[in-house]
Amino acid sequence: MSTKKQLIVTDTDILKELDCSDPLKFQNRIMRLRKFDDKIINILNAEIPTESFISKGQVNPVNKCNQFKQELRDYYDSRESAIKKCIEYSKNEVDKLKHTPDGTPLYLIKEKNYNVRLYQQELEIDRIDQARTFKAVEERCRAYQ
Template sequence: MAIQYTCGDFMLFQEQLKKMRNVDDKIIYALNTSIPTESFKGQLSATEKCKDLYSSLESTYESRNNIIKNCIAITANRVKELKSKKDNDPDDVNVCKDFKSEQRKLRLLQSELSVEDIIKERTMKIFYEKCKVFIN
């Protein structure tokens, strides 16, 4: 199920990202339920479970990255439009206010890419600690 996202309201966008990052927040639980204990090793394939989880993580990272980059592009275009309007009419207070607001939102969106890198690094470290013996 794809989560609908919006770039217009940054707080709502962050809330949607938080929901999408749920898999990262629960990585230890996912790994513990994926990797069988000694008594169940014959019934479940830890290698397949780790590969499936890895595939799911990669897909999630790509999706989130694309969503963030799409919002950055949309917001950057909006900043460009507002800058042009501001240059044409520097006394328009509403345009100046909107321009600054969109610039701020653009910086926040760009910082989300760094947050993504940190989350991915943390999650993959945990993943490899648990699955390194099962995957090549």
């Protein structure tokens, strides 16, 4: 039974620790995760070999590319679901405040609505980062398909 070395090494435990009740803490943690996106070219260069290494038969680039793409899909799916969880959490907070019988102050409802928009913006940013990362992977792996 052989286990493949994971090509993408990221701190996915951060996703489990995301605190949806504190938007600033959330943004700081998601920013740490996005540092991976900034390093994607370096990771690709380290993991997917150049022609000289392929000709020596040291690495199978097709397998590496496929593994890399699958790991990226899994990683981004978990990141997206974590952000969507926070969007849902914030929407529920707004609904609770709107339906409190004692009449919640308007500024609290506005604050929670702001949090919903903030998480939705983070989701859009994440989708842009994801598209850019997959474009870099496709360009690098194009020759091996």
